Amino acid sequence: MTQLLSEHGGTGTVPSADAGTGAESAGRAPVVVLENLGKSFGSGAPVLEDINATIRQGEFVALLGASGCGKSTLLNIISGLDGPSSGALEVPADGAAFMFQDASLFPWLTARRNVELALKLRGVGRAERKARSVELLELVNLGHSMDKRPHELSGGMRQRVALARSLAQDRPLLLMDEPFAALDAITRDLLHNELERVWKETGRTIIFVTHNVREAVRLGQRVLLLSSRPGRVVAEWNVSEEHRTDAGAAGALTADITTRLRQEIRKHA
Amino acid sequence: MTQLLSEHGGTGTVPSADAGTGAESAGRAPVVVLENLGKSFGSGAPVLEDINATIRQGEFVALLGASGCGKSTLLNIISGLDGPSSGALEVPADGAAFMFQDASLFPWLTARRNVELALKLRGVGRAERKARSVELLELVNLGHSMDKRPHELSGGMRQRVALARSLAQDRPLLLMDEPFAALDAITRDLLHNELERVWKETGRTIIFVTHNVREAVRLGQRVLLLSSRPGRVVAEWNVSEEHRTDAGAAGALTADITTRLRQEIRKHA
Amino acid sequence: ASSASRNVETSVAAPTQAETLKLGYFANVTHAPALIGVNNGILAKNLGSTALETQVFNAGPAAIEALNAGAIDAAYLGPNPAINSFVKSGGESIRIIAGATSGGAQLVVKPGITTAAALKGKVLATPQLGGTQDVALRSWLAGEGFATTPSGGGDVTINPTDNASTLKLFQEGKIDGAWLPEPWASRLVLEAGAKVLVNEADLWDKGEFATTILIVNKSYLEKHPETVESLLAGNAESIGWLNGHHSEAAKAVNAALKAQTGKALADDVIDRSLSELTFSADPLAATFPKLLQAGVTAGVGTQADLSGIFDLAPLNKVLTKNKKPEVSAAGLD
Amino acid sequence: MPETVTSPMLKSGTEDDMRSLEAGLDSLQSDAVERRRIDFSRVLLPLAAFIVLLLAWQFYVSLGLRRRDLVPGPLDVLGSLGALWQAGTAQEAVWTSLQRGIIGFTVSIVVGTPIGLLLSQVRLLRRAFGPLISGLQVLPSVAWVPAAIIWFGLTDATVYFVMFMGAIPSIINGLIAGVDQIPPQYRRVGQILGASRWEMAVNVVLPAALPGYVGGLKQGWAFSWRSLMAAEIIAMGGSLGFGLGSLLEQGRQLSDMGIVMSAILVILFVGIAVELVVFAPVEKRLLRGRGLLAGSTR
Amino acid sequence: MPETVTSPMLKSGTEDDMRSLEAGLDSLQSDAVERRRIDFSRVLLPLAAFIVLLLAWQFYVSLGLRRRDLVPGPLDVLGSLGALWQAGTAQEAVWTSLQRGIIGFTVSIVVGTPIGLLLSQVRLLRRAFGPLISGLQVLPSVAWVPAAIIWFGLTDATVYFVMFMGAIPSIINGLIAGVDQIPPQYRRVGQILGASRWEMAVNVVLPAALPGYVGGLKQGWAFSWRSLMAAEIIAMGGSLGFGLGSLLEQGRQLSDMGIVMSAILVILFVGIAVELVVFAPVEKRLLRGRGLLAGSTR
Ligand SMILES: Nc1ncnc2c1ncn2[C@@H]1O[C@H](COP(=O)(O)OP(=O)(O)OP(=O)(O)O)[C@@H](O)[C@H]1O
Ligand SMILES: Nc1ncnc2c1ncn2[C@@H]1O[C@H](COP(=O)(O)OP(=O)(O)OP(=O)(O)O)[C@@H](O)[C@H]1O
Ligand SMILES: [Mg+2]
Ligand SMILES: [Mg+2]
DSSP states (O other): OOOOOGGGTTSSOSOOSOTTOOHHHHTSOEEEEEEEEEEEOTTSOEEEEEEEEEEETTOEEEEEEOTTSSHHHHHHHHHTSSOOSEEEEEOOTTOOEEEOSSOOOOTTSOHHHHHHHHHHHTTOOHHHHHHHHHHHHHHTTOGGGTTOOGGGSOHHHHHHHHHHHHHHTOOSEEEEESTTTTSOHHHHHHHHHHHHHHHHHHOOEEEEEOSOHHHHHHHOSEEEEEOSSSBOEEEEEEOOHHHHHOHHHHHHHHHHHHHHHHHHHHTTO | OOOOOGGGTTSSOSOOSOTTOOHHHHTSOEEEEEEEEEEEOTTSOEEEEEEEEEEETTOEEEEEEOTTSSHHHHHHHHHTSSOOSEEEEEOOTTOOEEEOSSOOOOTTSOHHHHHHHHHHHTTOOHHHHHHHHHHHHHHTTOGGGTTOOGGGSOHHHHHHHHHHHHHHTOOSEEEEESTTTTSOHHHHHHHHHHHHHHHHHHOOEEEEEOSOHHHHHHHOSEEEEEOSSSBOEEEEEEOOHHHHHOHHHHHHHHHHHHHHHHHHHHTTO | OHHHHHHHHHOOOOOOOOSEEEEEEESSGGGHHHHHHHHTTHHHHHHTTSEEEEEEESSHHHHHHHHHHTSOSEEEEOHHHHHHHHHHTTTOSEEEEEEEEEEOEEEEEOTTOOSGGGGTTOEEEESSTTSHHHHHHHHHHHHTTOOBOTTSOBSSEEEEOOHHHHHHHHHTTSOSEEEEETTHHHHHHHHHOOEEEEEGGGGSGGGOOEEEEEEEEHHHHHHOHHHHHHHHHHHHHHHHHHHHOHHHHHHHHHHHHHHHHSOOOOHHHHHHHHHHEEEOSOOOTTHHHHHHHHHHHHTSOOOOOOTTOBOOHHHHHHHHHTTOOOOOOTTOO | OTTOOOOHHHHOOSHHHHHHHHHTTOTTOOHHHHHHHHHHHHHHHHHHHHHHHHHHHHHHHHTTOSOTTTSOOHHHHHHHHHHHHHHTHHHHHHHHHHHHHHHHHHHHHHHHHHHHHHHHHOHHHHHHHHHHHHHHHHSOHHHHHHHHHHHHOSSHHHHHHHHHHHHHHHHHHHHHHHHHTSOHHHHHHHHHTTOOHHHIIIIIIHHHHHHHHHHHHHHHHHHHHHHHHHHHHHSOSTTSOOOHHHHHHHHHHTTOHHHHHHHHHHHHHHHHHHIIIIIHHHHHHHHHHTTOOTTOOO | OTTOOOOHHHHOOSHHHHHHHHHTTOTTOOHHHHHHHHHHHHHHHHHHHHHHHHHHHHHHHHTTOSOTTTSOOHHHHHHHHHHHHHHTHHHHHHHHHHHHHHHHHHHHHHHHHHHHHHHHHOHHHHHHHHHHHHHHHHSOHHHHHHHHHHHHOSSHHHHHHHHHHHHHHHHHHHHHHHHHTSOHHHHHHHHHTTOOHHHIIIIIIHHHHHHHHHHHHHHHHHHHHHHHHHHHHHSOSTTSOOOHHHHHHHHHHTTOHHHHHHHHHHHHHHHHHHIIIIIHHHHHHHHHHTTOOTTOOO
């Protein structure tokens, strides 16, 4: 099953797994290419199997799937933190920004210093670092708690610091693992808007995992559905402009996706 | 502001903070009574202020509030893990079962042993412990991953183990801090049903925190809304039988609560 | 210090008066010639332009290590460490150039033990396994018909223990006796009520055996024979002073001890110790083969060739100058 | 509902009650209350323990079971300590040893930390030299003395060398153990943030391992102080400064238990002082900064 | 988009390539690959390091800068080790010391663990005795020898006592340090689960502190082995068994650097063997079970 992709040379000749990709991104260069990707831990049953997908530059892709189906594992592989057991993949050479499922803040640094560290490791100068980290933390409504340590923050606040940190990394590819799970509906709405703005302004490629189907439809241009045990891309939807403007169309799509997701989970019940 | 409640003697003479408590639970004994409760960390601004609430036996109460408003802090105080800075409270003498916001599993025990430990500390015999833990893990759809260690579980799976563990404690009062945040919609639905069944069967008193207004309406008999900085109970809704059967009424209530929540957050924008 | 030794090894200049002489000795009554020589300025006076630096040690092995490291050039110590170092280095390390003290070792026991036969099953201490007193005790016991083994078995248990502990253990009743040098034998007698069962002097010809000798680094001797001669002259003068001032000796030695360690011996202890000791520049070379042989017999030593360990020519020069009889190296030079 | 009673801890809303509860060893008290009491209990309790031990000792001695010169009482020791103090010996010894201890320990940290970090980060080196360093750690300091004397003569270099051989392996091992316990997630975050090997070591691994590392330093201090004493005991005299170890050995040579006990007490006292003055506050700050203090008995 | 290139690590899908990468010190390899290579590199690398050091030593000696009896070469030492082996002295010494070491260390664990747990759980005791125990830890073992000889005579009890005084405070402190680093959340969970003080200690605190505790045990072993050597060096002979420390001291008395170096090498070897055979596997299992192994160089 191992298949090296080097002959393709990352020039974008690999066909997308989905022929019906939205027109606006079809012509762009692929940023992430997954080919027959498989992953298993130790001698256990495969977690991911035969994953094929192409994500092009500037796309905003939502990843859906039941709990434990392998979404985080897939992001780990794309980020280079973990290697695939089989198959091959192409990812940006300079890695990806990654917002982990747990906030994963460094407990010895305050919220602000956590964000500053990301900037520092990117090579941002001291003065700019300070200004930028304050700006980012204000973006996520944490201007008042910048100097608290992680253990003094609430769960949702930690998640927002992690969000600020992932934005601070300023990489063209951004992976987000349930970035808004611990947030209340209103804060979440606000941050949806902010994230969309950042995406549009910077043209980053974003892959994000969510359990909220509406969130997926609200933000994603494309929605991928992963099955469980083993994880495979079993369905894919394009979210068109129509879905964004027309609440009814969005509702229909949401219902459609939810039904499909329910089917997937039934299989294992 | 300190006011001892001992003269009340926990006999249920303390009036509920809300006069309109649903008829079905109005006559029952109060399990948790909060009186003018306040909490601040160190010399910081108060996190909770002047909280008044009475929760009666067998009630299912949902706690809503913006991220960082003090919901987890309140549960900590009710569980006895933390003391209030001012005010007084009455809680069951034998403590409460508590499902933490982070799963807080012991990393040196497998999923099953984590649940078994809760049973063991309750004094359950070895043989029964085993059967019961398997049963509970199957309840949360984890029959297949019982012998994995926490670091081998996905975020949602960890949360489900924590749920199983909190049910294993079998205490009359159950506190749950965003128990379903990391779960996909379908698993969440299934577990909603299970939790409701357990609640009805055992007559436990449940206080649960959620960010999902629909979840609050779906499960709670009563919904409390906490304001931010400082946290106060600013609104309270009773969820009647009508809301459960009639989707339209539920939708209206959800919209109502969301509007109020939005107002609360606006105040700090 | 180490740089000095390297200089010594590398340069092949003609014999000269050295700039310094680094001398090691113990702050112990058996080292009285060194104590008097240093404290009363006798050695410094004899060394003239050569500066005297001194270093106090607690035990022979440390002194030998310092000698090998070049931290000292000459040392007063017991015969055993000197023999060991000489043998192990194949004759490269040191030379014995004079004696200082002899005699002064006794087997002291609990008052109840009055005969050798009563020692059966008892526990005795010696300062050090394979040391002079240890060997003496073992060969004496063998002569009395007792079997002993170096690992502590046999009819009489021998516990090599340092002297300070021995005193305490004897006071505590945990040992029955010990073969000890001065001042410890006197301390056990006077401070712990021990009785003398055997005087080591009785076991040797003329009652003489080396307790403290003066050794010098071989290369130092080769490079600075004149300095060594001055040292020997000082040693002889100290010994002469001790032998000529019996009444003042105790006070002077105690003053030196007090200066070195901050604590003097009790008057009766030092008096008794000095009366047991003999001070002489003769290293008693003839006793060395016997010493070695006794060790081999007792199973705590190995046979070795001692020829060359003595270099008594400078000493004899000094003795001749002082109009005293020359001493013999008993064929070991 | 009869089970519903006011929880005992929470019944007492006033701070005085809280304090009495704390004295009752309750581990739930709030940070604020804790902070105010620290200085008292931190100094008074060890002092009380010390005085109790002293009284027990005096009591044992006054039973007269042992000869007074073999087992001197606290007063005898105090007398002999006083004499040493007046003669200036005690101060000189403490000063010499402390000076050596601080210099030696500082150098050990400076040498041991980069080595430890390197070994903990580079598997090849760790595998190759890790066991050797653990082996060196169990080698008694006294074993080095003969070799050190031959190499360095009777100079302070010998003493320092012996100290280094005691402290450096211990510091290295402490750091490695601390690094081993870092949750891997921290490294993953560092990697995602684009940290180079060096940045990872400095910005992630070292701070994450800090509590374990400080623990290692404590043990390292114990090793270096003990090695120093051993070195001073064995290699004493002449041009070598007169330290606490030398004082101990001198007392032993003179069979003067008063001096021996004085030296032991002073060594003990220096050890406790270093613990209380240097390590305890550092550890406390570290743990507090990470929110690890709650529920700890520190 | 030119920056989009295949990431270097992931390009190599085959396991062979992965292996070569691992040799290149990459810390990203998967568990499965790692597991297979362990035994080789764990034994061969230390051996290689050892051989390199041996060669360097031989080279230095063959330069002839120092007298051979002062700085013997590896071959001389091997010869003297061989002689000791044939005489049975080496085996006897190793056996005696190892036996004492194991007994003493076991007793130290059995005594130190409950004390450590108690101190870490009860603030009053911790505050009162913690500094004292840290002080005891820095007290050199040799300081105990004179007192121990008086109390216990020249018996094995003296040796064990000195060991205990070295190992027990270190084990206690290691456990306390481990307990201090437990995330408070674990205790909170234990409390919520209704654990009594004792259940908390056994079911939560001890397992949570286990990695730190094992680290403490390692240091404790180092302390007890070193104390044992010190005791054997000072209190040797007679009715006391002949251990490695005694062998070392005998070599020193006889000015025989061959014996001294042999003893040092054997002590070192025992230390390394204990590390590799006892502690390394235990630590490894512990860390792996908690998912702390990823990215570690262990
Ligand atoms: N280190 C590991 N060792 C063994 N199994 C693992 C490991 N990491 C993950 N798994 C398994 O892989 C599967 C997928 O895990 P993953 O974390 O990717 O799920 P997920 O889709 O992110 O789920 P969630 O939505 O709950 O976060 C799970 O069944 C989990 O048990
Ligand atoms: N130990 C602490 N020290 C200082 N401040 C704290 C501490 N714990 C919580 N806080 C503060 O108290 C406030 C409330 O925190 P809490 O965890 O109760 O929020 P929450 O309502 O649970 O939020 P979320 O929904 O994000 O989990 C936050 O502003 C937080 O910064
Ligand atoms: Mg996940
Ligand atoms: Mg919370």
